[in-house]
Amino acid sequence: MSLLVTGSIGIDTVKTPHGVSEECIGGAVVYFSMAASFFCPVRFVGVVGDDCPFDLAKLFSGRNVDLAGLEIRPGSKTFRWMGTYHEDMDSRTTDYVELNVLGEAPPKVPTAFKDSRFVFLANTAPKLQHELLDQVAEPEFVAADTMNLWIQGHLDELKALLKRIDCLIINEDEARMLAGDQNLIAAARTILGMGLWVVVIKKGASGSLVCDVDGNIFVLPAYPAEKVVDPTGAGDSFAGGLMGCLAESGRSDFQTLTRAVAYGTVVASYTISDFSLKGLTGITRRDIDDRLAELHKVVKF
């Protein structure tokens, strides 16, 4: 089924203990689309300025990603982010952010994309997420991400968004902040009370936790990766694998969701194995399925 994603496209500079990657392509919609394209056709919605040095058509060439929703806005500047990962590779410092075009009006959802059944609203201001969602006619399953900035400063708009969507995919610290509870199970229950039917909490190297309104719980460790070069994009690749798997199957029941989370986990493990998108561009669906089988094996008791 059709999968629509809206989110940032960025010029990233990343420092990790393994090296530096300067002015490389990044952004949620880019990682998400690359990850999801292993599973189903992806409808890409994002905006860059006319300074954008990347050829996205080339990047996604041969992949099932429809760039009709890519806007190159004259006179605007592309989003930029610079971050440094600490020795543990699980925490990072943001060195600078230039919102640029992301601080302007959101891109338009093309008419041909308005019938999308599965939708992912990557992290941005809840107001923009509302405006983007307004442009989709009758989505079947909508997931969104958010961050501390919006929880602290735009909570009402965020809470209104949560009533309109099915699933929140969120970092553990942000889940705690949103719920006002340190315990993640309790936090998940509080968040579910805000109107969602399922919440997926991303715990980085510690894996993920899924809770739904029927009391179902699913926990999965991260894939035990020995090679972690650059965690940038892990969360968006995870969401891409997850939503791609759901859209591929056309289902969103809890059992399908557990399998989708496992796929998200596997795709993210490839993302972190190299800088920028290099961990994803060299693999095939076969590699992903093989690693899924491996993940099955390492959690079996």
Add this chain to the structure above:
Amino acid sequence: MSLLVTGSIGIDTVKTPHGVSEECIGGAVVYFSMAASFFCPVRFVGVVGDDCPFDLAKLFSGRNVDLAGLEIRPGSKTFRWMGTYHEDMDSRTTDYVELNVLGEAPPKVPTAFKDSRFVFLANTAPKLQHELLDQVAEPEFVAADTMNLWIQGHLDELKALLKRIDCLIINEDEARMLAGDQNLIAAARTILGMGLWVVVIKKGASGSLVCDVDGNIFVLPAYPAEKVVDPTGAGDSFAGGLMGCLAESGRSDFQTLTRAVAYGTVVASYTISDFSLKGLTGITRRDIDDRLAELHKVVKF
């Protein structure tokens, strides 16, 4: 099969966001024995001073714990520990430690215990762990715990110990310190190179990781507990459930070990649900088996 444990008995004072537990019984051998006694007979070796306010015979009454190795040393003082858990319940500050009797000669292993097949050397100075192990005739499977203090200050004795045992059960930060590697898979491989055949890395609320010399890997999340009151003793209860399960089955192959780690995970989830030993004293083996089935269910995809 027979399971011998040596380790500390303490007078603990614990502060958590849920309250304070003053001068309660604690110590590795106490948590371990209580946890393991759900699975198999336990041979208890530990020492207290004559100031010890606890009736251990009463505590273990009706349980399969042989206290023949409990020494009450005249003129000595019992080990004391005070700690404060932070808001996240996963990190803590040690407010004070009084080694007291733990700084003296180790207790004797009773003659009747010398034929023990499964042995756990809880965290103490490697020199004492050597002396305790010397007193066991032909153990089949020996596991040990250690801590930063011995890694930093007594590394040669610790490394000599690792050549004599089968399994190290260690916290993630200490595994990183011992191996000099931030990545846990890489750290596990380095530690295995020190002469063990298996290493179990405890990651607190993030679960555990097991690696053996044949390249087998097992990862398990923690049981998703909504009620976490006091994490004290979680690691020793985990080890108790793990070793108890191995000794019960009389096996130590990797497959049995994965099941043992799952049992350890479940027992630890009960420990942290209340202060001191209260989370363990009210449950039965049936409760543990039920929760193991639940753990199976929540990790299934």
